[in-house]
Amino acid sequence: MKRIYLDYAATTPMHKDVLEAMQPYFTDKFGNPSSIHSFGREAKSAIDKSRDLIANFIGAKSDEILFTSGGTESDNQAIKEVVFTNSQRGNHIITTTIEHHAVLETCHLLKNLGYKITYVPVDKFGLVNPDEIKSAITDKTILISVMHANNEIGSLEPITEIGKIAKERGILFHTDAVQTFGAIPINVDELNIDMLSASAHKLYGPKGIGILYVRKGTRIGSLLHGGSQERRKRAGTENVAGIVGFGKAVEIAKIDMEKDDLKLKILNDRLKNGISSRIDDIFYNGHPEKRLPKNISVCIKYIEGESMLLNLDMKGIAASTGSACSSGSLEPSHVMLAIGLPHELAHGSLRFTMGKYTTEQDIDYVLEILPPIVEKLRSMSPLYKKE
Numbered sequence: 001m002k003r004i005y006l007d008y009a010a011t012t013p014m015h016k017d018v019l020e021a022m023q024p025y026f027t028d029k030f031g032n033p034s035s036i037h038s039f040g041r042e043a044k045s046a047i048d049k050s051r052d053l054i055a056n057f058i059g060a061k062s063d064e065i066l067f068t069s070g071g072t073e074s075d076n077q078a079i080k081e082v083v084f085t086n087s088q089r090g091n092h093i094i095t096t097t098i099e100h101h102a103v104l105e106t107c108h109l110l111k112n113l114g115y116k117i118t119y120v121p122v123d124k125f126g127l128v129n130p131d132e133i134k135s136a137i138t139d140k141t142i143l144i145s146v147m148h149a150n151n152e153i154g155s156l157e158p159i160t161e162i163g164k165i166a167k168e169r170g171i172l173f174h175t176d177a178v179q180t181f182g183a184i185p186i187n188v189d190e191l192n193i194d195m196l197s198a199s200a201h202k203l204y205g206p207k208g209i210g211i212l213y214v215r216k217g218t219r220i221g222s223l224l225h226g227g228s229q230e231r232r233k234r235a236g237t238e239n240v241a242g243i244v245g246f247g248k249a250v251e252i253a254k255i256d257m258e259k260d261d262l263k264l265k266i267l268n269d270r271l272k273n274g275i276s277s278r279i280d281d282i283f284y285n286g287h288p289e290k291r292l293p294k295n296i297s298v299c300i301k302y303i304e305g306e307s308m309l310l311n312l313d314m315k316g317i318a319a320s321t322g323s324a325c326s327s328g329s330l331e332p333s334h335v336m337l338a339i340g341l342p343h344e345l346a347h348g349s350l351r352f353t354m355g356k357y358t359t360e361q362d363i364d365y366v367l368e369i370l371p372p373i374v375e376k377l378r379s380m381s382p383l384y385k386k387e
Helices: 016-026 038-057 071-085 101-112 130-136 159-168 240-278 305-314 334-338 360-379
Strands: 065-068 092-096 116-120 141-145 172-176 195-199 210-214 282-285 295-300 349-353
Touching (some): 038 065, 038 240, 071 101, 240 360
């Protein structure tokens, strides 16, 4: 049986060159970077090299990059520690209704602690209006957090404009760039970003390593306390092999990003046009143009996404109904509800996300397998009445 992976937004396979770069740091170059002997210095030098590569990739300075365990930790630190450190300036946070759970759950915690949270709505394409962000600002606002691109529907948010509004008002601006880092060009100065979260496993690097970019001069505390690692902003012995892998993944992304983007646009059109011509009663989620080309989110009426996923999996095709962090939940996606879909349609969504190793043959196989699955499931659905 074929095995087709179309869930690149959840995670990516590690690039062979990333694995090769990491391997010595599990065995021969195993030193603790905090040790002053040659083993430690060797490890610290590898960390410094990766930090330089990543900083250069987004137009930042090396000492503005903090290594974390991934996007969730980065989001948590950016929001909690900025708020706790700057609470004398205010107690109000602005975010959106479609953020990743790492942001939403953190805001929920802070709300229970007495902080004020404003959740700005999005339109039917999943885009937030910068003017609504501006209108939500009060004299107590200390942080705005808006994701760069949505992980479920792929829409790209107007973060340049939002960052400019934040800058003009002297408010810190954070973006969760987990889906865009390594996929599209990012320059923190051009986008007016003060803090940025990213994770290596979304760009063919290892799991368990991420970054938080923090603009110089931003007052932020440490989420973890203990040693003096990461300039006292993230205690704990560094994940040297993971950091090396992240650096190598960025090095590869810098070379491949443009050609990967072109390839994904072609594959996206092939899959979208193929689904549209073979299955009726469907519609696509997210903005038709302001979006990541790797992502297709489609609602197929009268059947549940979970049933389609199970049937696709039996044929060797891996896809998803939304965020990997929400799998197992019986509730419809908060993103689908936020863009105005009723529960029955929100439950009928499928997310296909493509990547570096996706082929035209993979897409054609999906187009061969999906329509009969839809036909079978609809034949069992009391909601479906074929004309």
